[in-house]
Amino acid sequence: MAKLAFLGLGVMGYPMAGHLQKAGHDVTVYNRTAAKAEAWAQEHGGARAATPREAASGADFVMACVGNDDDLRSVCLGEDGALAGMAAGAIFVDHTTVSARVTRELYDAFAEKGAGFVDAPISGGQAGAENGQLSIMCGGEQAHYDAAEPIMSVYAKLCRRIGDSGAGQTTKMCNQIAIAGLVQGLSEALHMAEKSGLDGRAVVEVISQGAAGSWQLQNRYETMLDDHWEHGFAVDWMRKDLNICLDAADEVGASLPVTALVDQFYKDVQSMGGGRWDTSSLFARLRKLG
Known part of the structure; x- marks a missing residue:
């Protein structure tokens, strides 16, 4: 069993850190909102720290699941x-889920200290x-x-490892x-x-049951037909991710016309007040259009 730190206890990080503690690892958590870290420690029996540095001190592995490029830099760098x-x-x-650019930047920073950095976005x-x-x-x-x-x-x-630093983030794109x-x-x-x-x-x-089958169809059609959006992956976060995709496409010369169009459709959903709705709320936009 390893000594671990887990930084970021959102809807994903909170249960992920819990699985690690349940598996027998020695887990110390950090969260920007300290009350959530305290709640996690009470629920799972692990420890909590006041800063990322304190959480990471002596850890064999430090796991992070935060919001964006700036959030990641803030928990990695500085005093x-x-x-x-x-x-x-x-x-x-x-x-x-961040840009491949910040991933490579942090990979270099960690390498200078002799520490490893694995980009491992999740789905x-x-x-x-x-x-x-x-x-x-x-x-x-490797x-x-x-x-x-x-x-x-x-x-x-x-x-699965896809390739060198940044390959995980590109795959998530x-x-x-x-x-x-x-x-x-x-x-x-x-x-x-x-x-x-x-x-x-x-x-x-x-x-x-045919070629149109997909995870999205199986898991979202009922809530879509019922006009229920208060669940799942938020439109605000999807737009963040799609903007990462579109910026990266410009860098490598990829053409993403459908992605660019759907990003604008999500902007319409945001203007409807649906920034925190599930990404399947594209259907709500079509219903509004009539």
């Missing part, structure tokens, strides 16, 4: 950052985190990945690009059924 508390040979595993949503069934796509040195993989396997159904197109396509299909006077559930029962 109270995790890097200041980590010893040579320790490994930082970042589960945040599977809150349910995947709670059930320990996440898909984890990783970038970084040796660092090999050392960290048994730790990540506690909350993963699939964990591909994931978000695919989801954006799928959700828009599903929304349009349900919209077509509804406008044609068909029973949406009956339509899904048939098409889900």
Whole structure:
């Protein structure tokens, strides 16, 4: 069993850290809102720290799941950052969805101290985190990945190294690009059924068994038809992710016309007050349009 730190106790990080403690690891958590760290410690029996540096001190692995590039830098760097508390040979595993640019920047910073850095963004949503069934796509040195993989396997159904530093984040971009197109396509299909006077559930029962079947269709069609959006992955976060995708596409010369269009559709959802709605709320936009 390893000595671990976990930084960031949002809807994903809170249960992930809990799985690690339950598996027998010695886990110390840090969260920007200290009350949440205290609640986690009371629930799971682990320790809490006042700063990322304190949490990371003496840890073999430091896991993080925060919000964006700036949040990640803030928990990694500076006098109270995790890097200041980590010893040579320790490994930082970042589960945040961030840009490949900040990943490579931090990889270099950690390497200067002799510490490892694995970018390991996750997919599977809150349910995947709670059930320990996440898909984890990783970038970084093979040796660092090999050392960290048994730790990540506690909350993963699939964990794979894709390539060097930044490869995990780029793979997560591909994931978000695919989801954006799928959700828009599903929304349009349900919209077509509804406008044609068909029973949406009956339509899904048939098409889900053929080539149109997908995780989004199976897990979101009922809440979409019921106009229920207070769950899942927020539109605000999806727009953050899609902007990362579009910026990276400019850097590498990739063409993402559908992604750019769906990003604007999500902007419309935000203007409807749906920034915290699930990403399947693209259907609500079509209903509003009539």
